[in-house]
Amino acid sequence: xxIGVVVxxxxxxxxxxxxxVKHVLGHDVTMxxxxxxxxxxxxxxxxxGGFSYGDYLRTGAIARFSPVMGAVKSFARNxxxxxxxxxxxxxxxxxxxLPGAMLRNRALHFVCKDVxxxxxxxxxxxxxxxxxxxxxxxPVAHADGNYYTDPVTLAGLQAxxxxxxxxxxxxxxxxxxxxxxxxxxxxxxxxxxxxNVLGMMPHPERCVEAALGREDGRALFQSMIxxxxxxxLVGTQ
Amino acid sequence: xxxxIHVTLKQGILDPQGKAIEHALDSLGFKDAANxxxxxxxxxxxxxxxxxxxxxxxxxxxxxxxxxxxxxxxRYELG
Numbered sequence: 001x002x003i004g005v006v007v008x009x010x011x012x013x014x015x016x017x018x019x020x021v022k023h024v025l026g027h028d029v030t031m032x033x034x035x036x037x038x039x040x041x042x043x044x045x046x047x048x049g050g051f052s053y054g055d056y057l058r059t060g061a062i063a064r065f066s067p068v069m070g071a072v073k074s075f076a077r078n079x080x081x082x083x084x085x086x087x088x089x090x091x092x093x094x095x096x097x098l099p100g101a102m103l104r105n106r107a108l109h110f111v112c113k114d115v116x117x118x119x120x121x122x123x124x125x126x127x128x129x130x131x132x133x134x135x136x137x138x139p140v141a142h143a144d145g146n147y148y149t150d151p152v153t154l155a156g157l158q159a160x161x162x163x164x165x166x167x168x169x170x171x172x173x174x175x176x177x178x179x180x181x182x183x184x185x186x187x188x189x190x191x192x193x194x195x196n197v198l199g200m201m202p203h204p205e206r207c208v209e210a211a212l213g214r215e216d217g218r219a220l221f222q223s224m225i226x227x228x229x230x231x232x233l234v235g236t237q
Numbered sequence: 238x239x240x241x242i243h244v245t246l247k248q249g250i251l252d253p254q255g256k257a258i259e260h261a262l263d264s265l266g267f268k269d270a271a272n273x274x275x276x277x278x279x280x281x282x283x284x285x286x287x288x289x290x291x292x293x294x295x296x297x298x299x300x301x302x303x304x305x306x307x308x309x310x311x312r313y314e315l316g
Contacts, residue, residue, distance in 0.1 A: 057277075058305055065302075094305065101307040103246075108253050148250065148308055182251070 001228050002028040004042040006072070006088075008063045009034070013049035013085065016205045020221055021046075024208050027225060034066035043228045044081035045072060047088030049141070049203060059102060059144045060090035069095055081125055081224055082197045086142055089189070089199030098190055098199045099157070100149030106182025110143040115180050117165040117188045117202055118172050124191055125227035126198045127164060129219040135172045136165075136216040138202040140180055140188075145201040147183040147190075157190055165189035165200055238283045240295045242313045244304045245276030279303060283315075291315050 003021045007014045014031065021029040030042060039045060052063035063069070069091075076082045076097055084092040092098045105111055114137050122132040130136070149157070157163050165188040167179040179186045181201070189200030204217025246252045255273040262270040285291040295313050304311040 057303070061302065061305065101305050103250065103308060104253050106251070106253055108257055146253075150307070182253075 001043045001225055002030055002041060003224075004030045004032045004039055004045045006032045006034060006045060006047050006068055008050065008052035008066060008087075008091075010052045010054055011048050011050035011087070013087075013203065013205060016203075017046045017048045017085070020205045020208050020218075024218070025221055025225060032068060034063070034068045037067050037071055039068075039071045039075045039080070042075075042080075043232075044083070044224055045075060047072070047082070047084040047091055048205075049086030049088060052087055052091065055087075055144075058094070059087060060092075060094040063087075063091045064095040073097065076192070076197050079194065079196050081228065083126060083220075083224070084197075084199045085203055085205065086140075086145075086201055089201055090144065092197065092199045097197050098192055099153045100147055100190070102144045103146040103148050103182070104144055105142070105146050105180070108143075110141070111145070111180045112139070112141040113180070114139050115188075115202060116168050116170050116172075116178065118168040118174065120163050120166055121161045121191075123161075124164060124195045124198070124223075126191070126220055126223050128226060129223040133172060135168060135170065136202075137170075137207070137214060138204060138216055139206045140202045142181070142201055145181040145183065147181075147187045147201075149184065154184060157187075158185070160193060162191050162193065162195075163187055163189075164191050164198060165202070238285055238288070238291050238315055240281050240283055240291065240313055240315055242279045242281070242295065242299065242303060242311060243276055244279070244299070244309050244311045245274050246308055247310050250308055288315055 119130040166186040208218040254275040259273040299311040
């Protein structure tokens with residue numbers, strides 16, 4: 001597999017993502033500068049975390065107009081796997097690839113700590129190697145992760161099982177106290193109706209090696225690779 | 238022509254910064270202050286003399302980039 005990692009001015013988790021793909025999972029990785037206009041040859045695309053354009057105006061508001069985003073939209077429309085982590089999620093929201101918007105964290109602080117999230121839908125290309133309801137311990141690091149959308153859109157997300165991760169307690173209970181940022185419905189990650197575009201605030205790339213603490217995020221990348229493998233297999237039959 | 242643009246969170250959307258400022262004002266003894274809302278102020282020069290055209294342009298800027306209309310509202314003055 002060849003996975004692209006988009007690099008915006010101000011991205012700072014791009015090399016962590018590349019490390020996971022290349023060194024931990026042994027696949028090819030291509031760093032894609034935001035001025036590129038083609039994603040040809042790539043099997044999946046990661047929009048990494050960071051502070052694209054210094055978070056000026058709003059998080060992701062300027063990055064969404066980077067030349068590469070046209071290609072990301074086409075790639076997603078054709079069913080390609082796109083994952084946005086943290087600032088990548090914020091960019092997907094601003095670009096309209098996922099519904100909703102991010103508000104400043106409820107307590108106004110930049111929150112940087114491990115949290116627990118529950119896998120709400122394990123039937124996506126990003127979560128197939130998790131169990132439904134599995135609790136992951138995974139780091140967050142953001143100031144604007146307070147997910148908001150209108151009630152109609154929220155009801156749609158819930159009805160279509162597009163809420164993929166919810167903040168929860170260590171025991172898997174979804175409570176207001178377990179939510180680090182005030183997100184509506186404790187939402188930590190959502191996908192598009194097709195299930196091939198995922199946005200999430202927690203950083204799976206920061207927990208993939210037991211030697212570095214924990215590896216709860218590893219199965220997310222392995223799920224993606226497994227899904228792409230199946231797609232290729234079908235394509236060659 | 239100059240455009241002066243204000244972007245604020247929509248009514249009904251929690252404004253944590255506004256709340257924090259409200260509490261601070263209250264603790265400083267400004268008991269009459271309520272419903273503080275924090276926003277952004279931008280001003281820019283427009284190379285345009287036709288006010289109607291300028292308005293169309295500024296509105297497009299707000300819709301496309303300056304405000305996220307899911308959570309924010311905007312208003313502007315031209316002059």
